[in-house]
Amino acid sequence: SAVISQKPSRDICQRGTSLTIQCQVDSQVTMMFWYRQQPGQSLTLIATANQGSEATYESGFVIDKFPISRPNLTFSTLTVSNMSPEDSSIYLCSGVVTEAFFGQGTRLTVV
Protein backbone atom coordinates (compact mmCIF):
# COMPACT_ATOMS: atom_id res chain seq x y z
CA SER A 1 0.00 0.00 0.00
CA ALA A 2 1.06 3.61 -0.51
CA VAL A 3 2.97 5.53 2.14
CA ILE A 4 2.42 9.15 3.15
CA SER A 5 5.29 11.19 4.57
CA GLN A 6 4.11 14.18 6.53
CA LYS A 7 6.29 16.90 8.00
CA PRO A 8 6.95 18.40 10.38
CA SER A 9 5.91 15.73 12.85
CA ARG A 10 5.53 18.36 15.55
CA ASP A 11 6.07 22.05 16.09
CA ILE A 12 5.64 24.73 18.72
CA CYS A 13 4.66 28.07 17.22
CA GLN A 14 4.05 31.58 18.42
CA ARG A 15 0.55 32.97 18.11
CA GLY A 16 0.03 35.14 15.06
CA THR A 17 2.46 33.16 12.93
CA SER A 18 1.72 30.59 10.22
CA LEU A 19 2.85 27.00 9.73
CA THR A 20 2.86 25.03 6.50
CA ILE A 21 2.53 21.25 6.72
CA GLN A 22 3.66 19.11 3.81
CA CYS A 23 2.38 15.74 2.68
CA GLN A 24 4.16 13.56 0.13
CA VAL A 25 2.72 10.28 -1.14
CA ASP A 26 5.00 7.70 -2.69
CA SER A 27 2.49 6.92 -5.46
CA GLN A 28 -0.36 8.66 -7.22
CA VAL A 29 -3.64 8.90 -5.35
CA THR A 30 -7.05 9.88 -6.60
CA MET A 31 -7.97 12.05 -3.64
CA MET A 32 -6.18 13.85 -0.82
CA PHE A 33 -7.73 15.22 2.33
CA TRP A 34 -6.74 17.15 5.42
CA TYR A 35 -8.14 16.33 8.87
CA ARG A 36 -7.83 17.86 12.32
CA GLN A 37 -7.82 15.83 15.51
CA GLN A 38 -8.15 17.60 18.84
CA PRO A 39 -6.40 15.81 21.72
CA GLY A 40 -8.37 12.76 22.80
CA GLN A 41 -10.99 13.25 20.14
CA SER A 42 -11.99 12.00 16.73
CA LEU A 43 -10.92 13.23 13.31
CA THR A 44 -12.75 16.09 11.62
CA LEU A 45 -12.43 16.73 7.90
CA ILE A 46 -11.05 20.17 7.06
CA ALA A 47 -11.04 20.03 3.28
CA THR A 48 -10.55 18.05 0.11
CA ALA A 49 -7.31 19.00 -1.64
CA ASN A 50 -8.10 19.25 -5.34
CA GLN A 51 -5.29 18.93 -7.82
CA GLY A 52 -4.65 22.17 -9.66
CA SER A 53 -7.66 23.98 -8.25
CA GLU A 54 -9.01 25.44 -5.04
CA ALA A 55 -9.65 23.07 -2.16
CA THR A 56 -13.21 22.21 -1.10
CA TYR A 57 -13.73 23.18 2.53
CA GLU A 58 -16.08 21.66 5.08
CA SER A 59 -18.43 23.74 7.15
CA GLY A 60 -16.52 25.73 9.75
CA PHE A 61 -13.25 25.85 7.82
CA VAL A 62 -12.24 28.65 5.44
CA ILE A 63 -9.53 29.16 2.89
CA ASP A 64 -8.10 32.28 4.54
CA LYS A 65 -7.37 30.33 7.71
CA PHE A 66 -6.37 27.01 6.12
CA PRO A 67 -5.00 27.59 2.61
CA ILE A 68 -4.31 24.31 0.84
CA SER A 69 -2.31 23.53 -2.26
CA ARG A 70 -2.13 20.38 -4.35
CA PRO A 71 0.08 20.98 -7.37
CA ASN A 72 0.18 17.32 -8.45
CA LEU A 73 -1.20 13.87 -7.64
CA THR A 74 1.32 13.08 -4.92
CA PHE A 75 1.88 16.29 -2.93
CA SER A 76 -0.19 18.68 -0.86
CA THR A 77 0.34 21.38 1.75
CA LEU A 78 -1.86 22.79 4.47
CA THR A 79 -1.08 26.15 6.03
CA VAL A 80 -2.47 27.10 9.42
CA SER A 81 -2.55 30.89 9.27
CA ASN A 82 -2.47 33.55 11.98
CA MET A 83 -2.38 30.86 14.64
CA SER A 84 -3.98 31.08 18.06
CA PRO A 85 -3.83 28.59 20.95
CA GLU A 86 -7.18 27.17 19.77
CA ASP A 87 -5.38 25.87 16.67
CA SER A 88 -3.31 23.53 18.83
CA SER A 89 -4.19 20.12 17.47
CA ILE A 90 -3.00 17.21 15.38
CA TYR A 91 -3.29 17.74 11.63
CA LEU A 92 -3.38 14.69 9.39
CA CYS A 93 -3.28 14.29 5.65
CA SER A 94 -4.91 11.38 3.92
CA GLY A 95 -4.66 9.85 0.48
CA VAL A 96 -7.17 7.59 -1.22
CA VAL A 97 -6.55 4.89 -3.77
CA THR A 98 -9.45 2.58 -2.91
CA GLU A 99 -9.54 3.28 0.84
CA ALA A 100 -8.09 6.18 2.81
CA PHE A 101 -4.67 5.92 4.43
CA PHE A 102 -2.99 8.49 6.63
CA GLY A 103 0.26 10.23 7.33
CA GLN A 104 1.64 10.12 10.86
CA GLY A 105 0.25 13.55 11.66
CA THR A 106 1.65 16.91 12.74
CA ARG A 107 1.24 17.79 16.40
CA LEU A 108 0.95 21.57 16.58
CA THR A 109 1.18 23.56 19.79
CA VAL A 110 0.52 27.31 19.65
CA VAL A 111 1.83 29.37 22.54
Place this chain on the structure above:
Amino acid sequence: GQQLNQSPQSMFIQEGEDVSMNCTSSSIFNTWLWYKQDPGEGPVLLIALYKAGELTSNGRLTAQFGITRKDSFLNISASIPSDVGIYFCAGQGSGSRLTFGEGTQLTVNP
Protein backbone atom coordinates in the same frame (compact mmCIF):
# COMPACT_ATOMS: atom_id res chain seq x y z
CA GLY B 1 -19.97 18.12 11.18
CA GLN B 2 -21.77 14.82 11.23
CA GLN B 3 -20.27 12.07 13.34
CA LEU B 4 -21.03 8.45 13.82
CA ASN B 5 -22.16 7.11 17.18
CA GLN B 6 -19.48 4.69 18.33
CA SER B 7 -19.66 2.59 21.48
CA PRO B 8 -18.31 1.87 23.92
CA GLN B 9 -16.09 4.91 24.49
CA SER B 10 -13.58 2.81 26.39
CA MET B 11 -12.98 -0.79 27.36
CA PHE B 12 -10.73 -2.37 29.96
CA ILE B 13 -10.26 -6.09 29.40
CA GLN B 14 -7.98 -8.95 30.35
CA GLU B 15 -5.63 -10.48 27.84
CA GLY B 16 -7.34 -13.34 26.03
CA GLU B 17 -10.83 -11.87 26.20
CA ASP B 18 -12.91 -11.03 23.17
CA VAL B 19 -13.90 -7.45 22.38
CA SER B 20 -16.82 -6.00 20.47
CA MET B 21 -17.49 -2.41 19.43
CA ASN B 22 -20.02 -0.87 17.08
CA CYS B 23 -21.02 2.20 15.15
CA THR B 24 -24.37 3.53 14.08
CA SER B 25 -25.33 6.37 11.80
CA SER B 26 -28.43 8.20 10.71
CA SER B 27 -27.04 8.25 7.18
CA ILE B 28 -26.32 5.47 4.73
CA PHE B 29 -22.71 4.83 3.75
CA ASN B 30 -21.45 2.85 0.79
CA THR B 31 -18.28 1.78 2.59
CA TRP B 32 -17.48 1.22 6.25
CA LEU B 33 -13.91 1.25 7.48
CA TRP B 34 -12.28 0.38 10.78
CA TYR B 35 -9.00 2.03 11.83
CA LYS B 36 -6.63 1.69 14.78
CA GLN B 37 -4.60 4.63 16.01
CA ASP B 38 -1.55 4.32 18.26
CA PRO B 39 -0.21 7.32 20.18
CA GLY B 40 1.67 9.75 17.96
CA GLU B 41 0.64 7.98 14.78
CA GLY B 42 -2.01 8.36 12.12
CA PRO B 43 -4.87 5.87 11.88
CA VAL B 44 -4.06 2.56 10.22
CA LEU B 45 -6.71 0.73 8.23
CA LEU B 46 -7.76 -2.64 9.71
CA ILE B 47 -10.77 -3.70 7.68
CA ALA B 48 -12.82 -2.27 4.80
CA LEU B 49 -16.43 -3.31 4.13
CA TYR B 50 -18.07 -2.62 0.79
CA LYS B 51 -21.43 -4.41 0.69
CA ALA B 52 -24.40 -4.43 3.02
CA GLY B 53 -24.39 -7.62 5.06
CA GLU B 54 -20.72 -8.30 4.30
CA LEU B 55 -18.76 -10.09 7.02
CA THR B 56 -14.98 -9.80 6.70
CA SER B 57 -12.12 -11.16 8.79
CA ASN B 58 -8.51 -10.09 9.12
CA GLY B 59 -6.72 -12.44 11.49
CA ARG B 60 -8.33 -12.06 14.91
CA LEU B 61 -10.49 -9.19 13.68
CA THR B 62 -13.97 -9.61 12.26
CA ALA B 63 -16.21 -6.81 11.05
CA GLN B 64 -19.65 -6.64 9.53
CA PHE B 65 -21.41 -4.08 7.36
CA GLY B 66 -24.97 -3.76 8.61
CA ILE B 67 -27.78 -4.73 6.26
CA THR B 68 -29.31 -1.26 6.52
CA ARG B 69 -25.91 0.31 5.61
CA LYS B 70 -26.21 2.47 8.72
CA ASP B 71 -24.16 0.41 11.14
CA SER B 72 -21.11 -1.79 11.57
CA PHE B 73 -19.40 -3.76 14.30
CA LEU B 74 -15.84 -4.87 14.93
CA ASN B 75 -14.90 -7.91 17.00
CA ILE B 76 -11.42 -8.72 18.26
CA SER B 77 -10.93 -12.25 19.50
CA ALA B 78 -8.36 -13.44 22.04
CA SER B 79 -7.01 -9.96 22.74
CA ILE B 80 -3.29 -9.40 23.28
CA PRO B 81 -1.44 -6.44 24.83
CA SER B 82 -0.54 -4.95 21.44
CA ASP B 83 -4.25 -4.53 20.70
CA VAL B 84 -4.15 -1.48 22.97
CA GLY B 85 -5.06 1.71 21.13
CA ILE B 86 -7.96 3.74 19.85
CA TYR B 87 -10.27 2.14 17.33
CA PHE B 88 -12.28 4.30 14.96
CA CYS B 89 -15.08 3.42 12.63
CA ALA B 90 -15.52 5.56 9.53
CA GLY B 91 -18.23 5.82 6.93
CA GLN B 92 -17.10 6.70 3.43
CA GLY B 93 -19.50 8.96 1.59
CA SER B 94 -19.50 10.98 -1.58
CA GLY B 95 -16.13 11.97 -2.97
CA SER B 96 -14.39 9.44 -0.68
CA ARG B 97 -14.85 11.78 2.28
CA LEU B 98 -14.78 10.03 5.65
CA THR B 99 -16.99 10.61 8.66
CA PHE B 100 -15.44 9.20 11.82
CA GLY B 101 -16.90 7.76 14.98
CA GLU B 102 -15.79 9.11 18.35
CA GLY B 103 -13.42 6.23 18.91
CA THR B 104 -13.13 3.33 21.38
CA GLN B 105 -10.11 3.38 23.70
CA LEU B 106 -9.07 -0.22 24.34
CA THR B 107 -6.89 -1.20 27.28
CA VAL B 108 -5.70 -4.79 27.61
CA ASN B 109 -4.35 -5.94 30.95
CA PRO B 110 -1.77 -8.71 30.72
